[in-house]
Amino acid sequence: MSSIIDLREEIEKTSSDSDLQIQEPREVGKQERNTYDQGNVPVYNPAEEIPSLAVFEGKDPNEVSFDGPNDLADPKNLSSIRKWIITLVISLSALCITMISSCWSMATDHIMEYFHIGHEVSILGISLYVFGFGFGPTFLSPISEYHGRRLTYVGGLFFVVCFQLIASFCDNIGGVLFSRFMTGFSGSAFLSVSSGTISDMFDKDQIGTAMVVYSIMPFLGPSLGPLISAAINSSIYFKWTFHVMLIFSGAVLVAVILLVPETYVPVLIKRKAIRLRKETGNEMLYAPLERTPLTLFQSTILSSKRPLLLLTRDPMMASLCFYSGLIMAIVYMFFVSFPYIFSEVYGFGIIGQGLSFMGLIVGIVFLLPSAPFLQKLYQMQVKRNNGKHEPEFRLPQVMIGSVFISIGLFILAWTSFPNCFWIGPLIGSVLYGFGTVLIFTGIFTYTVDAYRLFAASGMAANSLVRSVMAGVFPLFTLQMYEKLGIHWATTLLAFCATALIPMPFIFYKYGAYLRSRSPFGWTDVN
Structure with missing residues (x-):
């Protein structure tokens, strides 16, 4: 691994009393970090927070690194089978966490009756969970960047299981809503940190397919949740909705503990430095991450500002986050609008309403056979660019997906008539589901490519925006559909997507x- 030194020491060596010139850090032979100059006005430099990101030519003999590109400790040298086992386990975890978010939707009537609450309070069970999705990564992603991915996964899933116990057995609506928020908060690591794990293991020419497999799970889960919930609530006690999710999350926790190792390179090098100090007795040996050691509190609270800085300092990140937020908000509106549409227009019962989400599922699954084509499209652009990779080469699939999104919404809007066969709205939802995963796969992969070492914080910023929007929109969905009507309410969403x-x-x-x-x-730079 390229050598890393403290940015502040380098500044002191290269500064003069009258003119401060900051040497631009870069990863030797691979990447160069872009900054912009505003004259003599100091600009925010993220490397000042993480010295391990300031990489220079000079090599400190006491600095520990991997023993060349073939070091077995490097996660990129794991066997292909091991990489895919890890990818599938964290993808399954993301599926579980997102299924929990939407399974509430088909249990709403039973929850309203059991707790004696209105529709608006009941919908908070979805909104608060999604709010937890948004705020959780802001605090959990920095933990992964200082203390490792595995700690975040195991700790997060452990608390998911604990708070699921509250939702399963608590007879107080306040306690249940609190558990919903905390479950989303704890499980949100799998919506932000997981992409970092994939980035740790796969090279750029391999990461596309793995990211496709992972990226469909946060969308397949919300579509499967109502289907499973409808089956449970139509035949057995509604609280089995939470019992089943509790069992699922417990099984996933065991799989993560047994099959997912640490993959974050700075943490692996830190462990190597500790081992070498014990073996050699040389206390001068160190890992870059040890230059500014942070406690768990510091890395969680003080470093949570980085996702917010990404949103405020990076206009492209902010724009992509808003775009993905709108697309995800519409998906969560479906959890209210689909039962309303298919019950009011077609007279479907609870099972039929749950099956109405099959269109989204089919559209999402369509992405899997298209993954090789998307990777080939990316490689063709790299070839035309003289073999140089650019993050923007991930965006053509976002362009394609944006068109599918709009077409799908217009079809959904103007085929929802009693005299039209119910397959019409489902075809619209198929196109919307396919467009959604195209967009999110492109944005997720772009974020990982463009903000490589800040990937977890970039995904946390994206998760914050899209989750806040996805949590707010369901709160007014029913009212919007009742006031505007099914056709014009959906058309309004289609116009927004088209714009x-x-x-x-x-x-x-x-x-x-x-x-x-x-x-x-x-x-x-190569």
Whole structure:
């Protein structure tokens, strides 16, 4: 691994009394971090927070690193089978966490009757869970960047199981709603940190397929949740909805403990440094992450500002987060609008309403056979660019997905008539589901490529925005559909999606420039 030294020491060596010149850090032979100059005004430098990200030519003989590119401790040297086992386990975990979010929707009537509450309070069971999705990564992602991915996974899932126990057995609606928020908060690591694990293991020419498999899970889960919940609530006691999810999350926790190792390189090197100090007795040996050791509290609270800085300092990140937020908000609106549409227009019962989500499931699964095509499309662009990788090469699938999104919503809006066969709205939801995963796979992979070492914080920023929007929109969905009517309410969403179609095209053309304005952006130099 390239050597790493303390940025502040380098500044002191290269500064003069009258003019401060900061040497730009870079990863030797691989990446160069882009910053922008505002004269003599100091700019925010994320490397000041994480010295392990300031990588220079000079090599300190006491600094520990991997023993070359073939070091077995490097997660990129894991066997392909081991990489895919890890990918599938964390993808299954993301599926579990997101299924829990939406299984509430088909139990709403029973929950309202059992707790004697209205519709608005009941919908909080979905909204608070999604709010937990948004705020959790802001605090959990920095833990993974200082203390490792595995700690975040195991700790998060452990608390998911604990709070699921409350939802399963508590007879107080306040306690249940609190457990919903905390379950979403604890499980949110699998919506932000997991992409970092995949980035740790796969090279750029391999990461596309793995990211496709992982990226469909946060969308397949919300679509499967109502289907399973409908089957439970139509035949047995509604609290089995929570019991089944408790059993599922417990099984996933065991799988993570047994099959998912630590993959974050700075933490692995830190462990190597500790081992070498014990073996050699040389206390001068150190890992870059040890230069500014942080407690769990410091890494959680003080470093949670980085996702917020990404949103405020990086215009491209903020725009992509808003775009993905709108798409996800519409998905969560479906948990209210689909039961309403298919009960009011077609007279479907609870099983039929649950099956109405099959269109989304089919559209999402369609992405799997298209993954090789998407990876080939990316490689063709790299070849045309003389073999140089650019993060913007991940955006063409976002362009395609934006068109599918709009078409799907218009079909859903204007085929929802009693005299039209119910397959019409389902076809619209198929197109919307396919467009959704195209967009999110492109945005997720772009984030990992463009903000390599800040991938977890970038995903946390995305999760924060999309989860807040996805949590708010269901609160007014029923009222909107009742006031505007099914057709014009859905058409309004289609117009919003259509207005945003140019966004990925603009980012594809000007993305490199926008990244150059970011203190967090990294780009290839080879």
